[in-house]
Amino acid sequence: xxxxxxxxxxxxxxxxxxxxxxxxxxxxxxxxxxxxxxxxxxxxxxxxxxxxxxxxxxxxxxxxxxxxxxxxxxxxxxxxxxxxxxxxxxxxxxxxxxxxxxxxxxxxxxxxxxxxxxxxxxxxxxxxxxxxxxxxxxxxxxxxxxxxxxxxxxxxxxxxxxxxxxxxxxxxxxxxxxxxxxxxxxxxxxxxxxxxxxxxxxxxxxxxxxxxxxxxxxxxxxxxxxxxxxxxxxxxxxxxxxxxxxxxxxxxxxxxxxxxxxxxxxxxxxxxxxxxxxxxxxxxxxxxxxxxxxxxxxxxxxxxxxxxxxxxxxxxxxxxxxxxxxxxxxxxxx
Amino acid sequence: xxxxxxxxxxxxxxxxxxxxxxxxxxxxxxxxxxxxxxxxxxxxxxxxxxxxxxxxxxxxxxxxxxxxxxxxxxxxxxxxxxxxxxxxxxxxxxxxxxxxxxxxxxxxxxxxxxxxxxxxxxxxxxxxxxxxxxxxxxxxxxxxxxxxxxxxxxxxxxxxxxxxxxxxxxxxxxxxxxxxxxxxxxxxxxxxxxxxxxxxxxxxxxxxxxxxxxxxxxxxxxxxxxxxxxxxxxxxxxxxxxxxxxxxxxxxxxxxxxxxxxxxxxxxxxxxxxxxxxxxxxxxxxxxxxxxxxxxxxxxxxxxxxxxxxxxxxxxxxxxxxxxxxxxxxxxxx
Numbered sequence: 001x002x003x004x005x006x007x008x009x010x011x012x013x014x015x016x017x018x019x020x021x022x023x024x025x026x027x028x029x030x031x032x033x034x035x036x037x038x039x040x041x042x043x044x045x046x047x048x049x050x051x052x053x054x055x056x057x058x059x060x061x062x063x064x065x066x067x068x069x070x071x072x073x074x075x076x077x078x079x080x081x082x083x084x085x086x087x088x089x090x091x092x093x094x095x096x097x098x099x100x101x102x103x104x105x106x107x108x109x110x111x112x113x114x115x116x117x118x119x120x121x122x123x124x125x126x127x128x129x130x131x132x133x134x135x136x137x138x139x140x141x142x143x144x145x146x147x148x149x150x151x152x153x154x155x156x157x158x159x160x161x162x163x164x165x166x167x168x169x170x171x172x173x174x175x176x177x178x179x180x181x182x183x184x185x186x187x188x189x190x191x192x193x194x195x196x197x198x199x200x201x202x203x204x205x206x207x208x209x210x211x212x213x214x215x216x217x218x219x220x221x222x223x224x225x226x227x228x229x230x231x232x233x234x235x236x237x238x239x240x241x242x243x244x245x246x247x248x249x250x251x252x253x254x255x256x257x258x259x260x261x262x263x264x265x266x267x268x269x270x271x272x273x274x275x276x277x278x279x280x281x282x283x284x285x286x287x288x289x290x291x292x293x294x295x296x297x298x299x300x301x302x303x304x305x306x307x308x309x310x311x312x313x314x315x316x317x318x319x320x321x322x323x324x325x326x327x328x329x330x331x332x333x334x
Numbered sequence: 335x336x337x338x339x340x341x342x343x344x345x346x347x348x349x350x351x352x353x354x355x356x357x358x359x360x361x362x363x364x365x366x367x368x369x370x371x372x373x374x375x376x377x378x379x380x381x382x383x384x385x386x387x388x389x390x391x392x393x394x395x396x397x398x399x400x401x402x403x404x405x406x407x408x409x410x411x412x413x414x415x416x417x418x419x420x421x422x423x424x425x426x427x428x429x430x431x432x433x434x435x436x437x438x439x440x441x442x443x444x445x446x447x448x449x450x451x452x453x454x455x456x457x458x459x460x461x462x463x464x465x466x467x468x469x470x471x472x473x474x475x476x477x478x479x480x481x482x483x484x485x486x487x488x489x490x491x492x493x494x495x496x497x498x499x500x501x502x503x504x505x506x507x508x509x510x511x512x513x514x515x516x517x518x519x520x521x522x523x524x525x526x527x528x529x530x531x532x533x534x535x536x537x538x539x540x541x542x543x544x545x546x547x548x549x550x551x552x553x554x555x556x557x558x559x560x561x562x563x564x565x566x567x568x569x570x571x572x573x574x575x576x577x578x579x580x581x582x583x584x585x586x587x588x589x590x591x592x593x594x595x596x597x598x599x600x601x602x603x604x605x606x607x608x609x610x611x612x613x614x615x616x617x618x619x620x621x622x623x624x625x626x627x628x629x630x631x632x633x634x635x636x637x638x639x640x641x642x643x644x645x646x647x648x649x650x651x652x653x654x655x656x657x658x659x660x661x662x663x664x665x666x667x668x
Binding site for chain 2: 058241243260261262264265267269271273274
């Protein structure tokens, strides 16, 4: 038995390629006192991972060349010399893109597989869930009756943001790629409308679907979509900058929002968010989200791909818009 | 005796040119009951005027073709059939680029020529003063010990913003064009440092002059300077978008800030302001500013050009960076 790992081989310029990653199989690690061995079952794939590959100052250290790629994971403790974690416990944390991880427990927390499917702890009850919940409610500050637009709406964060906005009494319009995703947003997640950016003129569609203008824009995408929404914002609108997936693999400079002076005309604000700032309040968010799921007010869609071997290609699904719901890598078939 | 007027002849594409304006001399207007005749003495020239020439939705109606150009003015009542304004009163308001204006008093307020030079009512005690005061204090929210950077620092708004930030106990760095302006900022206005964007690498100079990073950026300029400052902002920085004079005469799309994702990394915000939102609180601001001038804590620099005939060329001084202090057009030599 060996430990399967994906390591960063070289920093990508533009899109990650086969040169970016190195697949290694190493001997099973042994643990010392105060450590445990975790069998990783699910690996979270998130747009933010692209940023961690760049050697630049950010909200978190870059992954170093040769290191196992950082990733959120959920797994099972299979050996333990740690007094707080026992064999059989399920744990969530940044154990990386590998099938087994040695941990002293730092940054890990236990999760209950009976309360929710394990993959949920990487999605609605994990980092994307916390990102959407706090980003929308604290920075977006949606009020009942307002219009909330979200980009990347069929992704992990976007789907949750739109549903929370609906629950809060807002008109919700999602922007996503393709007819299937757009129908899902309206028919399954209860969005008021959806815009298919691949087949529609976004600016025109915004005018049609947001007749009272846009009060809150939760942006996961950046680029032209951000510029289009900026033309439709209301007085004192709030734009939450959660990400800019359209720009992460650029080999040219990021496209800044040409229409940013709409902020001036409308006395609006654009604010960046990072999920970790809210760590103390995660329990509140998890309780709310779990409650909405239980009551049926919120639906969850995971997109699970099996086989750690597929990691490089599966990660690219995010940037190609091929994931439909929260993208999760299941380490191996049962 | 005739009324000299500058009218909008054609909307400019890019820089206003001789085709933009029409000079007219019309008969002296007569007044009806409830009206007064104001002899305009000073005309305010402001970057915002460029925006009023565009036929697009904004915070104020565009000037219409054929109309006298809108402008803030201060002048003297020379005839009156209005029960609240008497001959000899000095009044401030949007009387336009003309030597005489008929008014029913709407939007006019009386000013006292004994309390301050008349031109001050178009500068520190007028629209630019209110813009800087509320923009900095309400949107910038500077705290003692923080670093505040202001662009267009030798202009009407920038000079005031930097001085208020200094009075509030901040480290103040101004960005301006040319050695003379930069020396003035440090030696006369008490800025801690100044960056000459025409002769220095702004990003490098920011690192040197803002060793603790940038907490507040008050931006009048946009373009590359905004992008440079975005690379140096601190966690939870506030960027106040007051204007973007570098972009107003573009014939290509506005240059959006490529580095806007620094807002995300730093959980920072960028917010637009429009002065008119604070109209009820103008008296507070005027009292504060007048007090600082009286105590010597704040210095005022006006740049007065004489002769209404020069209006088109004098206005262009703003966009060429040729004004040094608040630019005011004196209608005629005494």
